[in-house]
Amino acid sequence: MNLHVKRGEIHSLIGQNKAGITSLLKLLTGLWKPTSGEIELFGERIDKNAYLYLEKMGSVIESPIFYEHRTGFENLMIHGAYLGIYDHLQIIDALALFDLQGMEHNPVRSYSFGLKQKLGIIRAIVMKPELLILDEPMKGLDPIEKKELRQVIRNINHQYGTTVIISSHHLEDLEQITDTVGVIHDGKLIKEEAMEQIKAKSLAYIDLTTDDDHKTAYLLEKKLHIQHFQVLHSGQIRIFKSPLPVHEIVNQLVTHHIQIHEITQNQHPLERYILNCNKGSEKH
Amino acid sequence: MDMVKTDWKMYLLGFGLLNMIIVSCIWLLLHAINPADMKLMYPIFPSYRFVYEWIITASKFGTTIFEAVLLVGIILNEYKNKTILILFQYPYPRWKLLLSKILLIGLLAFTFFSCTTVVSFIGFMTMNTFDAMIYEPITSLLSVHLILEIMIQGLGTVAIGFIPLFFGMIHKSVKTTWITSTLLAFLIHLPINAPNERMIYGTKPILYIPLAIAGIMVTVHFIYQANNRDVS
Numbered sequence: 279m280n281l282h283v284k285r286g287e288i289h290s291l292i293g294q295n296k297a298g299i300t301s302l303l304k305l306l307t308g309l310w311k312p313t314s315g316e317i318e319l320f321g322e323r324i325d326k327n328a329y330l331y332l333e334k335m336g337s338v339i340e341s342p343i344f345y346e347h348r349t350g351f352e353n354l355m356i357h358g359a360y361l362g363i364y365d366h367l368q369i370i371d372a373l374a375l376f377d378l379q380g381m382e383h384n385p386v387r388s389y390s391f392g393l394k395q396k397l398g399i400i401r402a403i404v405m406k407p408e409l410l411i412l413d414e415p416m417k418g419l420d421p422i423e424k425k426e427l428r429q430v431i432r433n434i435n436h437q438y439g440t441t442v443i444i445s446s447h448h449l450e451d452l453e454q455i456t457d458t459v460g461v462i463h464d465g466k467l468i469k470e471e472a473m474e475q476i477k478a479k480s481l482a483y484i485d486l487t488t489d490d491d492h493k494t495a496y497l498l499e500k501k502l503h504i505q506h507f508q509v510l511h512s513g514q515i516r517i518f519k520s521p522l523p524v525h526e527i528v529n530q531l532v533t534h535h536i537q538i539h540e541i542t543q544n545q546h547p548l549e550r551y552i553l554n555c556n557k558g559s560e561k562h
Numbered sequence: 563m564d565m566v567k568t569d570w571k572m573y574l575l576g577f578g579l580l581n582m583i584i585v586s587c588i589w590l591l592l593h594a595i596n597p598a599d600m601k602l603m604y605p606i607f608p609s610y611r612f613v614y615e616w617i618i619t620a621s622k623f624g625t626t627i628f629e630a631v632l633l634v635g636i637i638l639n640e641y642k643n644k645t646i647l648i649l650f651q652y653p654y655p656r657w658k659l660l661l662s663k664i665l666l667i668g669l670l671a672f673t674f675f676s677c678t679t680v681v682s683f684i685g686f687m688t689m690n691t692f693d694a695m696i697y698e699p700i701t702s703l704l705s706v707h708l709i710l711e712i713m714i715q716g717l718g719t720v721a722i723g724f725i726p727l728f729f730g731m732i733h734k735s736v737k738t739t740w741i742t743s744t745l746l747a748f749l750i751h752l753p754i755n756a757p758n759e760r761m762i763y764g765t766k767p768i769l770y771i772p773l774a775i776a777g778i779m780v781t782v783h784f785i786y787q788a789n790n791r792d793v794s
Contacts, residue, residue, distance in 0.1 A: 309651065310792040311791070311792055330653055343644045
């Protein structure tokens with residue numbers, strides 16, 4: 279596997295469960311030792327006994343783990359002490375990035391999963407690492423917290439130039455922050471592409487299945503002035519770059535007594551990209 | 563070191579209680595049992611040597627249990643709660659992190675042993691000044707020879723106390739560590755010799771030395787394994 283992660287970018291790793299992403303991240307963070315092969319990181323070869331590269335790295339692998347009887351603040355202090363940092367200000371600055379709802383002085387065992395996840399991310403970024411590795415960071419977060427996290431990742435990436443490797447099944451969240459996407463299947467990197475390219479390749483479209491495709495096509499062209507559509511097979515019409523909102527199209531079809539059997543709107547280029555990649559890899 | 567203030571209070575409470583139990587037991591032995599009967603069993607009764615043997619046996623017993631508390635708190639729980647995953651992501655060699663934990667446990671256990679022995683002895687001597695049972699002079703017992711003996715006994719006890727780590731780490735089980743350590747404390751450190759022998763308490767060097775070596779081997783094996791294995 280040869281991951282091409284550029285300095286300062288946000289690189290997403292996506293794959294099905296048990297594709298080997300967490301294993302890869304554990305190898306990168308030194309939790310697992312390679313049985314064969316070698317790992318090269320920051321341009322240096324990482325052997326079984328290497329450890330100095332870890333000071334350039336922050337990570338949250340699988341679930342966030344803490345000394346549960348200690349407060350969030352104490353956990354961060356312990357983390358700082360292990361790394362030779364005793365400056366409270368650095369920890370207070372990191373805490374300001376994420377809203378811990380005033381729980382930082384409560385024992386971690388009283389935290390919700392989402393709060394632990396946030397604290398885990400704060401711990402990973404408190405030292406402003408060169409490389410930040412996040413494994414499923416969106417897990418357990420509500421939509422507002424996910425939005426906050428996206429913002430924090432972007433800020434860290436922009437302000438400190440931190441390179442981020444992130445693995446998640448929340449494709450719609452990744453879509454908004456990632457620069458490059460790597461698709462892993464069965465322990466192998468099957469595709470690696472820039473998000474911009476994926477977006478450019480993927481056109482948003484609406485699929486319509488009606489009882490009368492001729493009448494629908496006529497209506498779309500003559501009445502609604504939609505030029506970019508394609509009749510795929512009987513009853514199914516794909517509309518590209520629709521100038522009208524979906525509900526308007528539906529209204530018009532209903533007004534003209536056309537029965538709509540199904541309507542689907544494709545908005546997530548990354549999701550389709552992954553599905554295509556997986557289809558491709560299964561064929562092989 | 564992951565010990566909060568409440569843990570320290572607990573350890574200090576345990577230390578205080580152990581000392582009180584030791585001194586009270588010796589006091590009862592000296593007062594409640596007929597001296598003639600005791601002399602039949604223990605020819606050195608009543609003497610400071612007799613008191614010392616009792617104290618050292620109880621200290622060994624207490625230290626083995628105390629060391630198990632430390633093994634569970636400082637090593638086993640790190641594995642059980644998976645906080646070891648965080649420790650192993652710090653930029654230090656794993657063996658150094660684990661060796662520092664082992665040395666910390668050893669140091670704390672040795673301090674516990676020495677303090678228990680000395681405090682119990684001082685406690686007994688203080689009580690003896692109010693209600694004298696032993697009249698022999700104390701100078702010889704405070705000799706370098708005795709201090710050296712306490713140190714050697716302490717180091718041996720601490721080394722033996724690491725044996726439960728081997729069994730506890732098989733399934734990262736706190737229960738197994740407790741059971742092994744309790745068995746060890748009962749089988750090795752409690753009186754095992756027949757009456758009328760000079761060394762009534764403690765174990766003979768023939769058993770004690772190999773067990774101490776086994777304890778050291780367990781720590782080496784633990785560090786070697788943890789250094790080379792995947793953690794998840």
